Amino acid sequence: MLKSTFSVRHMHGRPLRYCTRWNLYNSMVLNAGERLGPYEILDRIGAGGMGEVYRARDTRLNRDVAIKVSSSQFTERFEREARAVAALNHPHICQLYDVGPDFLVTSSPPTSC
Numbered sequence: 761m762l763k764s765t766f767s768v769r770h771m772h773g774r775p776l777r778y779c780t781r782w783n784l785y786n787s788m789v790l791n792a793g794e795r796l797g798p799y800e801i802l803d804r805i806g807a808g809g810m811g812e813v814y815r816a817r818d819t820r821l822n823r824d825v826a827i828k829v830s831s832s833q834f835t836e837r838f839e840r841e842a843r844a845v846a847a848l849n850h851p852h853i854c855q856l857y858d859v860g861p862d863f864l865v866t867s868s869p870p871t872s873c
Contacts, residue, residue, distance in 0.1 A: 824868035
C-alpha cells in the first residue's frame, strides 16, 4: 500500500472524519473552508463511482490542487491509479503530488477550455 506523506488530518482538534458528512457512496463530503491536512478545500469538482474530486489549495506551497477522495479505504484499483499517474510525465496529464490513506492529490485541472 502507498503511504501518506503526512499523517495529521485534524480540524478543530478532532480527526477530520468526525467533522464531515458522508454521501451515498460512503465517501467523505468536504465543504469549502475545511482542511484535509495542509490542503484547504475550495469547492467540489465532481463525483463518480470511486469517490469525489475537490479543488483545493496547498497551503504549504501556495498552489491549486485537485483532491480525489476514495469512497473507501485505498483499494488495489486506487493504488494502481496512483502508480500509473506517478509514472507519467506529459503536459496534458495531471501530476501526482501526494497520497493519503483514502485520497490522491494531483495537479489542478485547468479552469477553462
